[in-house]
Amino acid sequence: FSLCLYLISPLVPEMATQEVQLNETLSHLKTESDTLKTKLEEERAKLHDVELHQVAEKVDGLGQFVMKTRRTLKGHGNKVLCMDWCKDKRRIVSSSQDGKVIVWDAFTTNKEHAVTMPCTWVMACAYAPSGCAVACGGLDNKCSVYPLSLDKNENLAAKKKSVAMHTNYLSACSFTNSDMQILTSSGDGTCALWDVESGQLLQSFHGHAADVLCLDLAPSETGNTFVSGGCDKKANVWDMRSGQCIQSFETHESDINSVRYYPSGDAFASGSDDATCRLYDLRADREVAIYSKESIIFGVSSVDFSLSGRLLFGGYNDYTINVWDVLKGTRVSILFGHENRVSTLRVSPDGTAFCSGSWDHTLRV
Amino acid sequence: MTINTLAKGGWDREQMACFRKMEKVIVAMQDPDMGMKMRNQRLLITVIPHAMTGRDMIAWLIKKYSICEEEAVHLSGMLVRYGYIYPLKEPRSLVLRPDESPYRFQTPYFWTSTRWPASELDYAIYLAKKNIRKQGELMEYEKERYSLLHKRINHTWDFVVMQAREQLRASKQRRKADRIVLECQEQAYWLINRPPPGAHNVLDMGLERPNNFSARVTLVSDIITFIYIETCRRALGRNRVKSSICLEGFVKYSEQYQNHDPIMQGCLPSNPWISDDTAHWTMSSEIVPTPTRLRVERWSFSFMELLKDIMGMREFMLYLEKEFSAENLCFWQACEDIRHGESSRILEKVEDIYKNFLAPGAARWVNIDSKTMDKTLQGLRHPHRFVMDDAQMHIYFLMKKDSYPRYLKSDLYKNMLAKAIVPQETKKSVFPFMRRQRHSSPSPAQAVIQVTEEDGHAKGAGRAGTNSAAGSHV
Numbered sequence A: 001f002s003l004c005l006y007l008i009s010p011l012v013p014e015m016a017t018q019e020v021q022l023n024e025t026l027s028h029l030k031t032e033s034d035t036l037k038t039k040l041e042e043e044r045a046k047l048h049d050v051e052l053h054q055v056a057e058k059v060d061g062l063g064q065f066v067m068k069t070r071r072t073l074k075g076h077g078n079k080v081l082c083m084d085w086c087k088d089k090r091r092i093v094s095s096s097q098d099g100k101v102i103v104w105d106a107f108t109t110n111k112e113h114a115v116t117m118p119c120t121w122v123m124a125c126a127y128a129p130s131g132c133a134v135a136c137g138g139l140d141n142k143c144s145v146y147p148l149s150l151d152k153n154e155n156l157a158a159k160k161k162s163v164a165m166h167t168n169y170l171s172a173c174s175f176t177n178s179d180m181q182i183l184t185s186s187g188d189g190t191c192a193l194w195d196v197e198s199g200q201l202l203q204s205f206h207g208h209a210a211d212v213l214c215l216d217l218a219p220s221e222t223g224n225t226f227v228s229g230g231c232d233k234k235a236n237v238w239d240m241r242s243g244q245c246i247q248s249f250e251t252h253e254s255d256i257n258s259v260r261y262y263p264s265g266d267a268f269a270s271g272s273d274d275a276t277c278r279l280y281d282l283r284a285d286r287e288v289a290i291y292s293k294e295s296i297i298f299g300v301s302s303v304d305f306s307l308s309g310r311l312l313f314g315g316y317n318d319y320t321i322n323v324w325d326v327l328k329g330t331r332v333s334i335l336f337g338h339e340n341r342v343s344t345l346r347v348s349p350d351g352t353a354f355c356s357g358s359w360d361h362t363l364r365v
Numbered sequence B: 001m002t003i004n005t006l007a008k009g010g011w012d013r014e015q016m017a018c019f020r021k022m023e024k025v026i027v028a029m030q031d032p033d034m035g036m037k038m039r040n041q042r043l044l045i046t047v048i049p050h051a052m053t054g055r056d057m058i059a060w061l062i063k064k065y066s067i068c069e070e071e072a073v074h075l076s077g078m079l080v081r082y083g084y085i086y087p088l089k090e091p092r093s094l095v096l097r098p099d100e101s102p103y104r105f106q107t108p109y110f111w112t113s114t115r116w117p118a119s120e121l122d123y124a125i126y127l128a129k130k131n132i133r134k135q136g137e138l139m140e141y142e143k144e145r146y147s148l149l150h151k152r153i154n155h156t157w158d159f160v161v162m163q164a165r166e167q168l169r170a171s172k173q174r175r176k177a178d179r180i181v182l183e184c185q186e187q188a189y190w191l192i193n194r195p196p197p198g199a200h201n202v203l204d205m206g207l208e209r210p211n212n213f214s215a216r217v218t219l220v221s222d223i224i225t226f227i228y229i230e231t232c233r234r235a236l237g238r239n240r241v242k243s244s245i246c247l248e249g250f251v252k253y254s255e256q257y258q259n260h261d262p263i264m265q266g267c268l269p270s271n272p273w274i275s276d277d278t279a280h281w282t283m284s285s286e287i288v289p290t291p292t293r294l295r296v297e298r299w300s301f302s303f304m305e306l307l308k309d310i311m312g313m314r315e316f317m318l319y320l321e322k323e324f325s326a327e328n329l330c331f332w333q334a335c336e337d338i339r340h341g342e343s344s345r346i347l348e349k350v351e352d353i354y355k356n357f358l359a360p361g362a363a364r365w366v367n368i369d370s371k372t373m374d375k376t377l378q379g380l381r382h383p384h385r386f387v388m389d390d391a392q393m394h395i396y397f398l399m400k401k402d403s404y405p406r407y408l409k410s411d412l413y414k415n416m417l418a419k420a421i422v423p424q425e426t427k428k429s430v431f432p433f434m435r436r437q438r439h440s441s442p443s444p445a446q447a448v449i450q451v452t453e454e455d456g457h458a459k460g461a462g463r464a465g466t467n468s469a470a471g472s473h474v
Helices: A002-011 A016-046 A050-058 B010-029 B056-064 B070-083 B120-133 B139-152 B154-172 B174-194 B217-235 B241-259 B279-283 B294-297 B301-310 B310-322 B326-340 B343-358 B370-379 B389-409 B411-419 B446-454
Strands: A080-085 A089-095 A099-103 A110-116 A126-128 A131-138 A142-147 A159-167 A171-174 A179-184 A190-195 A201-206 A212-217 A226-228 A236-238 A245-249 A256-261 A265-270 A279-281 A286-291 A299-303 A309-317 A322-326 A331-335 A342-347 A355-358 B039-043 B046-053 B085-087 B104-107
Touching: A002 A342, A016 B056, A016 B217, A050 A286, A050 B241, A080 A110, A080 A355, A089 A131, A099 A131, A099 B294, A110 A131, A131 A171, A142 A171, A142 A179, A159 A179, A159 A190, A179 A226, A190 A212, A190 A309, A201 B217, A226 A256, A236 A265, A245 B217, A265 A299, A265 A309, A279 A309, A279 B241, A286 B241, A299 B326, A309 A355, A322 B104, B010 B056, B010 B070, B046 B056, B070 B085, B085 B174, B120 B139, B120 B154, B139 B154, B154 B174, B241 B294, B294 B411, B301 B310, B301 B389, B310 B326, B310 B389, B310 B411, B326 B343, B326 B389, B343 B370, B370 B389
Parallel strands: A080 A126, A080 A342, A126 A171, A171 A212, A212 A256, A256 A299, A299 A342
Antiparallel strands: A080 A089, A089 A099, A099 A110, A126 A131, A131 A142, A142 A159, A171 A179, A179 A190, A190 A201, A212 A226, A226 A236, A236 A245, A256 A265, A265 A279, A279 A286, A299 A309, A309 A322, A322 A331, A342 A355, B039 B046, B046 B104, B085 B104
16 A cells, blocks of 8 residues: 555645645546546446346236235334344344334234434344344444343343444444354445454455445355445445455445345345436446336335345335336336335345335334 | 525435426426416415416326326325425415315425525524514414524524514515415425424435545545555456346346245245234244245255255255265355354364364365365465365365256155145135234244253244354354
8 A cells, every 4th residue: 555655645744846746646546547437337338238128028027016014013212214134034123213223023013122222323233143133333333232132121231242333323234144243334434344252343345435325245155245335326346355345336326325135146236315226237247227217206215125036125215115127127016105214125034025114113014 | 585505415415316306397397388287276365376286286297207196196295295386275284185275386486495404594584574474473383483593693683673574564565466475485485494393394314424535535535546446457357247148147037036936926825924824934944844845946946045945955965975975065064154153263163174174084074176275274374264265165166066966856855845845825814804813933032042041952943043064053
């Protein structure tokens, strides 16, 4: 990083000439970056020989879908910001603006655990793969892990473990394949991988120019990558081992609020404030589909695929959920019911249902 | 009225984009050729021109955007909520009634985006006007806010009162119809920008996202640019695949998994969320005496599907034992355990792996090519989480290319498939109003406690699985 050392030097006032050189270097950096970007776009376009909807012409269209709310979970006192499913396919954890994190058995709608965080705006929560703990964080700039105890009298907050520390709010967190590691993204522009037991930082990921809002782990065979989306309109794919950014996509016109891998791991979808969802293919290294409609004006807060990847569900800021045919690019259905923004949306692990959380204080399955 | 300059920040980006889009719709609605037809509406004894009904709006939206009625109602509802259209009857209730109720377009002067954000000073002037006009008969919450403002901006209060009086005087000189319209418009504007307590606040934007590093510290932004350049360079050297091949892959994948997608095809015997019957989950739990047919079929979709499923992995292990190559799978499991396990136990686990699988003469020696073996042994001098990665990948692909396809052709697999059950579809209940009792299930947390308390006891039902290496617990 010798270039960076050179950049730091002009803080010494007498080096006026070096400042002039510095400005030239900076502008060179910018032009080089722009040139490379254009070159990359050209390279990507070379192999783009067909559009997704053309390939999908031979596929049967989807009929009308009737999707109803099967459960409504009431109990949060303020906006629901995030939720995650347990691997047992029926339990979920949800977090809200008032600092409460609740674990529900969504099937019976019973609350099983509740934790009050010491901060408001708990924007991220995740269920551990074992089902024995949950992680959450938000304005406290940390990610904490709470082991779930069945002793009703036990104060869950007592066993809390502080794992991640950022210099700005925590926007998303996810356990990797086990309870031992957590991946986080933050308003400080970085993502980080942490060892739960020791709280040690294992790897940090720099490359976003603004707040990172979301992340998702790849379901691939070698399981070493993840994707993140941020306020800089970029979606970056990272190598977890080296910390390097392997691929970067910038086609959205506004903040990317949600990213989610296609079930095969060969692609991922993103949802943005520009009211579109987009599909990016990792092997073709480009955007391959845009899901938008003139009548859809408000931003997408959250996206997820159905089990087969044929359907893409998007939660929007106009309180609706739009269901897209991933292959044909058309909208299959629009769901109403929430009375405020849909802030989070996840399909259950076995694909039997999906859960949406909203600023109207409720969650629906 | 005072006009504020736009504040910079994340809120602005999001809000402004939405406002602009809504304004596009509004402008289209007022297009002389393709827009909506307007009429005069009677309000008590005055006639208000240029009004339309809720029903007209919905019809126009349906036609223009090819959407269904429900969506058109929702969209026009949003236009009302954001103040682009206001109701003439019951002006304090900003909802869209899909009937003959009259509505009017808000003047661009009073669009939320025009004077964003709404200023305290303007609100004070508005309340002062109202106070004078209604001779002190403001609503309760308005009275509270008025006195609060009076305290907060006391230094400019004379200006506030003067402006209020001036505006009232000017409005008296207008025609009654115009005056009523202006009052309606102004009221609608403030209902949105200063909603009454308890009312839905459409302008609630949540947390501010102000961080745009390029705007702030140039040093950080240059590092980011530098990183981006590196990423681009790397990306340029990437092998790309033709779009036609990639996209075909999606079609194939969706086709293959369609029957397994409960939301698309339903699931047998029934979707628990719809029927309240958890039979589907019971039949698909981690360990069952007889797995379902769909589940066994999935094992043939990809090697990863087989390994992801505990039962699949178990069956594959049985097969490998028959072929005397079970050490490969054991090795892979042990490597996974290192990759995803506690940092503190990496050293000990690496040593175990070396002893059992890599050392010359090891009990379960795995056959890795010499190049990978050398590299791995080198890496063992300074063991870390990923030191086994190359070896693990080598063995993984070995199994995938060789043992896995043979397993799928084997009798072991074929028998599994043959005796797999296909659950009967549960017909919808004869008495649809009778709700089944929804039974709770043991919490995964509880199951683990059982295991630790009762040594050697079988795992509880519904317990979530982790990548467990041979014999190790969470």
